[in-house]
Amino acid sequence: MARDHLLPRRRLLAAMPVLLATPALAPAALAQAPAWPDRPVRMVVPFAAGGATDVSARLVTQKLSEVLGQPVVIENRPGAGGTTGTDYVAKSAPDGYTFIMASLSTVGLALGLYGKLPYDPVKDLAPVAPSVLAPIGICVRRELGVSTLQEFIALLKANPGKYSYGSAGNGASGHISVVAFLQKTGTQAVHVPYRGSGPVFNDLLAGVVDFTADVPGLMKPHVESGALKALVMATDQRSSVLPQVPTSAEAGLPGYRAYSWFGVFAPAGTPKPIIGRMAAGMETALADPAVARRLDQEMGLPPMRGYTPEKFGAFLKEEIDYWVPLVKASGARAD
Structure with a gap:
């Protein structure tokens, strides 16, 4: 059973498309965007302040605010392993002014942990763009x-x-x-x-x-x-942030892998032009050298660039198909 929880190297590498960035994404989407936003945008973080999702979101949204021309304000709504805040956004008005910086756990693992999740990540949320990969x-x-x-x-x-x-x-x-x-x-x-x-x-x-x-x-x-x-x-390579810490194989536990990722979602029904502009804004923010350096070299969170909303949606479904059966087989429960 332990092996079922492991992440093969090819999947870990596939989850790190930083080398597959598509610089043309941002200008095209920005040029086609409507007159949005015309007021501050809310970015819900479904965990308490100070965690990796929160800290990385604050870093990215500083640059994102500059790109969009309006403040992107972080709002922490923790509870129930992140599902409280995620459910809040899933039920929010799809007007382009409420988004969430979700994680693999809230839009993927939760499907296998809760008998009745109050939202469907695929149906109730619209994928916008991933943010970072999070080795653990x-x-x-x-x-x-x-x-x-x-x-x-x-x-x-x-x-x-x-x-x-x-x-x-x-x-x-x-x-x-x-x-x-x-x-x-x-x-x-x-x-x-x-x-x-x-x-x-x-x-x-x-x-x-x-x-x-x-x-x-x-x-x-x-x-x-x-x-x-x-x-x-729990990775194949040592972290640049803690280079003295051994990998799983070096520590005598070969095959043990653990990771997460964070990404932006909107309530389902949010207009596609707005989603496109937000996705383009995220791509621009993650491509900023100062932002990328702080995320990768200081926090150990490689940016996940080069995703369209459609590609991110396909990635989400692949992650759900991979992780949910493993979580259910583990017997872990959250309710």
């Missing part, structure tokens, strides 16, 4: 006294159910990443869901929980201070 790693608090992934696995095996891990919410990518890790290693730990990654790291540093799975950019300051120990990046 595991870090523990220093007081556990482990220096390697194998030492941590041995500690978990010797103390079934003693240690706890925090995640951004039931069904969040970090949650599923740890579920896959526990199943692959035959270990047990207690899940403590939060309303975003920011609160998770606060409690991890305070010793309330013992470990978490998240993106390297959020781990970096605490790893560098010595408060946390990063044990593995």
Whole structure:
């Protein structure tokens, strides 16, 4: 079963189209756009402030505001693993002034975690553009006294159910990443869901929980201070943000993969010209050298460029087809 949770290298590479950027996308779409926006645009983030979705969204929307000529205002609506905010946007008026920076967990994994999700990601949301790929790693608090992934696995095996891990919410990518890790290693730990990654790291540093799975950019300051120990990046290549942290294979757990991605969606029925302009704006923002550098080199979140709304929609369906059966087979539930 553990193998079913793994992401083959070809899928990971396919999810990183940064090298397939299409510069012609932005000018054409901008030229055909209607007189929109004529007032501030709301970008809902379905997690608490301080997490990877929130921080990356704030970075991108700063540039996006310049491109669109109107403020793009972040509004945090956390709860239920991100599904509360996602449902809010799915039921919002399709007038082009409400969007969401969703994640793989809220528009993909959630379909396998909830018996009755209040929205259909494919029918109730219109794909606009992806933002970034989010590789995931595991870090523990220093007081556990482990220096390697194998030492941590041995500690978990010797103390079934003693240690706890925090995640951004039931069904969040970090949650599923740890579920896959526990199943692959035959270990047990207690899940403590939060309303975003920011609160998770606060409690991890305070010793309330013992470990978490998240993106390297959020781990970096605490790893560098010595408060946390990063044990593995669940990828094929080391992170440029935490180059000292071994990959899964290097850490003795070959094949263990974990990732997420973030992307912009609108309520279904939003006029296509508006979706096209927003997609073009996202492409321009992600192509900005300063934005791309901060996302990739400082946060470890490679921009996902070169997507039309149609291509992004096809990508979403592929992700749903791949992940939902695996999530259901894992037995993980969020309701």
